[in-house]
Amino acid sequence: MNWNKQNPYLAKITSKKLLSGKQSNKEVFHYEISLGDSGIIYQPGDSLGIFPVNNNTLVRAIVNRLQINPSYIPEGYDLNIYELLEKKFEILTPTNRLIKFVNDNINHKELNYSLDTKNINILMDFKYGKDVLDFMNLDESLKFDILHFLSLLKPLQHRAYSIASSNLIFKNSVHLTVSTQRWQRKKRDYGGVCSTFLSDSCELGDKIKIFLIPNKLFKLPDDQNKPIIMIGPGTGVAPFLSFIQERKYLKSNGKNWLFFGAQTKKNDFIYKDLISNFVEEKILNNLDTAFSRDQNKKIYVQDKIYERSYEFFKWLENDAIIYVCGDAQKMAKDVEVSILNIIAKELKCDDKKAMEYLKMLKKEKRYLLDVY
Ligand SMILES: Cc1cc2nc3c(=O)[nH]c(=O)nc-3n(C[C@H](O)[C@H](O)[C@H](O)COP(=O)(O)OP(=O)(O)OC[C@H]3O[C@@H](n4cnc5c(N)ncnc54)[C@H](O)[C@@H]3O)c2cc1C
Numbered sequence: 001m002n003w004n005k006q007n008p009y010l011a012k013i014t015s016k017k018l019l020s021g022k023q024s025n026k027e028v029f030h031y032e033i034s035l036g037d038s039g040i041i042y043q044p045g046d047s048l049g050i051f052p053v054n055n056n057t058l059v060r061a062i063v064n065r066l067q068i069n070p071s072y073i074p075e076g077y078d079l080n081i082y083e084l085l086e087k088k089f090e091i092l093t094p095t096n097r098l099i100k101f102v103n104d105n106i107n108h109k110e111l112n113y114s115l116d117t118k119n120i121n122i123l124m125d126f127k128y129g130k131d132v133l134d135f136m137n138l139d140e141s142l143k144f145d146i147l148h149f150l151s152l153l154k155p156l157q158h159r160a161y162s163i164a165s166s167n168l169i170f171k172n173s174v175h176l177t178v179s180t181q182r183w184q185r186k187k188r189d190y191g192g193v194c195s196t197f198l199s200d201s202c203e204l205g206d207k208i209k210i211f212l213i214p215n216k217l218f219k220l221p222d223d224q225n226k227p228i229i230m231i232g233p234g235t236g237v238a239p240f241l242s243f244i245q246e247r248k249y250l251k252s253n254g255k256n257w258l259f260f261g262a263q264t265k266k267n268d269f270i271y272k273d274l275i276s277n278f279v280e281e282k283i284l285n286n287l288d289t290a291f292s293r294d295q296n297k298k299i300y301v302q303d304k305i306y307e308r309s310y311e312f313f314k315w316l317e318n319d320a321i322i323y324v325c326g327d328a329q330k331m332a333k334d335v336e337v338s339i340l341n342i343i344a345k346e347l348k349c350d351d352k353k354a355m356e357y358l359k360m361l362k363k364e365k366r367y368l369l370d371v372y
């Protein structure tokens with residue numbers, strides 16, 4: 001059977017463990033999902049697509065706001081409004097269409113100004129942390145026609161998660177590392193749709209809709225002797241567990257170097273035992289960690305990379321591949337700056353030459369990113 005986005009496989013959750021410590025600012029879970037009789041085969045670097053179900057409290061609140069009976073079936077639909085909002089539509093992040101509709105139909109100085117001004121940052125600030133219900137409630141007298149309201153929403157999307165296991169070792173399961181997104185605003189609790197679906201609504205034995213998202217580029221080299229450098233702070237470490245397990249299973253000779261970063265060693269060093277074992281078994285030749293909040297001055301992975309300039313560049317000259325996974329907004333950009341600085345320092349060249357070297361790495365597919 002060909003399982004895909006249109007035809008997801010119903011897979012059982014077989015393990016769920018909290019990785020982050022009690023005093024962590026984060027909530028990171030390790031999930032194991034059985035591939036059952038799906039026949040799904042994955043490779044290191046691939047991701048898993050998961051279709052979430054929306055939070056019941058939020059669904060109820062929106063149904064109430066619409067002043068409609070939850071069992072009402074809107075014209076042209078097979079499901080009632082409750083089921084539609086639960087399973088078919090994105091009801092957390094508002095679309096631009098919804099924001100525009102609200103703006104066109106109410107008098108709200110701040111919203112009107114945010115949309116009228118050409119400065120996109122003002123609208124971003126206004127939207128920050130607010131969900132669909134917040135926009136509906138900017139003016140409680142605003143009425144919504146049900147069919148029109150549904151047309152202002154997007155279809156509920158799957159979320160992607162990097163696979164954190166090797167299929168060679170875990171023949172019939174897939175492991176994930178998921179950071180639950182939670183925030184508060186004006187005494188209301190909010191949560192990312194899929195990460196809280198997994199953490200709050202899914203228990204062992206529950207079945208979820210999944211499909212494989214292959215990644216042709218973020219791959220281990222065929223050449224088992226090639227050195228690899230993996231840079232993965234936070235949940236960015238996930239695919240590298242798969243990479244290291246795979247290389248261990250294949251008894252690859254290529255050297256492996258991991259840069260991991262987290263807020264504190266005590267509460268956020270996820271997979272500490274597993275990673276320490278890799279070091280002891282000498283499958284992980286180098287491990288550098290950056291715990292940003294264990295001292296007054298923040299230390300990030302890029303600082304650790306720069307500290308190791310000489311050896312880092314030596315690995316590059318020995319044909320190493322660099323992999324970066326995790327936060328796209330800041331981390332990946334800052335890591336790139338650090339790598340450029342290392343190249344300039346070690347080659348004793350100017351920024352232009354360093355950039356050419358990086359371009360060469362990219363062209364040779366030796367600088368690979370999986371950032372989100
Ligand atoms: C290829 C790929 C691989 C990925 N791998 C992983 C992985 O291994 N592990 C992992 O955890 N994630 C991973 N992600 C991210 C993952 O797909 C989801 O984006 C993530 O879990 C959030 O989804 P969600 O449904 O929980 O939140 P959504 O419902 O999508 O909401 C996210 C939105 O919530 C808002 N938000 C979040 N936090 C706050 C806050 N503190 N304050 C205000 N607003 C906030 C923001 O607007 C944000 O855009 C990956 C993404 C990609 C594309």
Ligand SMILES: NC(=O)c1ccc[n+]([C@@H]2O[C@H](COP(=O)([O-])OP(=O)(O)OC[C@H]3O[C@@H](n4cnc5c(N)ncnc54)[C@H](OP(=O)(O)O)[C@@H]3O)[C@@H](O)[C@H]2O)c1
Pocket residue numbers: 026179233234235236261262263264290291292293298300301302326327328330331332334335372
């Ligand atoms: N797009 C999405 O849907 C999505 C999903 C999950 C995560 N994310 C984002 O991805 C990022 C990583 O999330 P996470 O929970 O896996 O990791 P995390 O635990 O938030 O961060 C891991 C480490 O990276 C550090 N860090 C912060 N800024 C950095 C930078 N510019 N360069 C290098 N390191 C930096 C953090 O330090 P400090 O915290 O001490 O500064 C921490 O020590 C977060 O910013 C999160 O918002 C996005």
